[in-house]
Amino acid sequence: MKILVPLKRVPDYDTKIRVNAAGSGIETDGVKYSINPFDAIALEEAIRLREGLGDVEIVAVSIGTEECQEQLRAGMAMGADRALLVRHDASLDSLAVAKILAAVYRREQPNLVLMGKQAIDDDANQAGQMLAALLGIGQATFISKLELPKDAKQVVCCRETDAGLETVSVQLPAVITADLRLNEPRYVTALGIMKAKKKPLEEMTTADLGVDATSRTRVLSLRMAPQRKAGVRVKSVDELLQKLREEARVI
Numbered sequence: 001m002k003i004l005v006p007l008k009r010v011p012d013y014d015t016k017i018r019v020n021a022a023g024s025g026i027e028t029d030g031v032k033y034s035i036n037p038f039d040a041i042a043l044e045e046a047i048r049l050r051e052g053l054g055d056v057e058i059v060a061v062s063i064g065t066e067e068c069q070e071q072l073r074a075g076m077a078m079g080a081d082r083a084l085l086v087r088h089d090a091s092l093d094s095l096a097v098a099k100i101l102a103a104v105y106r107r108e109q110p111n112l113v114l115m116g117k118q119a120i121d122d123d124a125n126q127a128g129q130m131l132a133a134l135l136g137i138g139q140a141t142f143i144s145k146l147e148l149p150k151d152a153k154q155v156v157c158c159r160e161t162d163a164g165l166e167t168v169s170v171q172l173p174a175v176i177t178a179d180l181r182l183n184e185p186r187y188v189t190a191l192g193i194m195k196a197k198k199k200p201l202e203e204m205t206t207a208d209l210g211v212d213a214t215s216r217t218r219v220l221s222l223r224m225a226p227q228r229k230a231g232v233r234v235k236s237v238d239e240l241l242q243k244l245r246e247e248a249r250v251i
């Protein structure tokens with residue numbers, strides 16, 4: 001079995017983001033970058049599937065500049081077997097990402113694509129759904145639990161919805177997008193980092209894949225959310241109820 005796991009390079013979730021002076025993007029100086037946390041969860045799930053099923057190859061793929069090698073090496077240190085970097089220096093919208101991933105999918109023919117439900121830099125929550133639609137295969141999104149029995153042709157997923165939990169069965173091949181509660185990604189070990197240096201990292205361009213990666217959307221401007229008012233610390237539930245009743249008037 002082969003699992004494809006896209007890993008996006010994003011500003012670390014712990015980094016304080018500032019909008020640049022032109023309002024066209026974020027200040028990148030001094031920003032620490034990491035694997036998108038939801039993608040790390042997807043990779044962790046792929047590794048756990050391999051631990052349970054045995055014969056599974058995990059291929060990590062990133063689209064972007066040469067710097068994405070850092071996240072791919074980190075992914076291989078976590079446990080991916082090999083990595084693909086699709087070099088593309090311009091910014092990409094979700095549809096362009098989905099088209100590139102579809103081309104990688106056709107080249108690799110995986111049984112499963114496990115990816116994050118969204119990237120924490122643009123929070124679009126579109127790439128997985130678009131990828132499944134372009135490929136004409138099944139999808140299950142916002143997954144908090146996944147079961148893939150040995151030799152199974154279907155994957156059983158528990159989806160988190162606003163109204164509760166939904167269990168769906170999806171025929172393979174399929175695109176599955178990971179939610180936060182699916183698992184907790186493991187830490188990378190020193191041995192993992194050493195091993196990752198020797199694992200294959202193949203580079204290609206969008207032209208090599210025959211994909212027109214022109215974005216159809218562009219960000220017109222970006223601004224920080226207004227500063228929130230400081231909260232109030234209460235000493236007891238009674239005091240909280242009193243404030244909700246008399247000051248906020250919500251109960």
Ligand SMILES: Cc1cc2nc3c(=O)[nH]c(=O)nc-3n(C[C@H](O)[C@H](O)[C@H](O)COP(=O)(O)OP(=O)(O)OC[C@H]3O[C@@H](n4cnc5c(N)ncnc54)[C@H](O)[C@@H]3O)c2cc1C
Nearest residue numbers: 012013014036037038118119120179180181231232233234
């Ligand atoms: C990429 C990413 C996406 C996430 N998305 C979600 C999501 O969609 N939904 C979700 O539920 N979680 C999400 N989380 C998880 C969430 O950010 C925290 O991990 C989770 O809320 C931890 O709660 P905590 O109280 O342990 O942590 P803390 O970070 O300590 O607390 C969270 C908040 O609780 C309040 N708080 C903390 N201590 C006190 C205190 N003593 N008194 C009063 N208020 C206090 C503060 O407002 C604080 O910001 C996400 C995390 C990541 C990394």
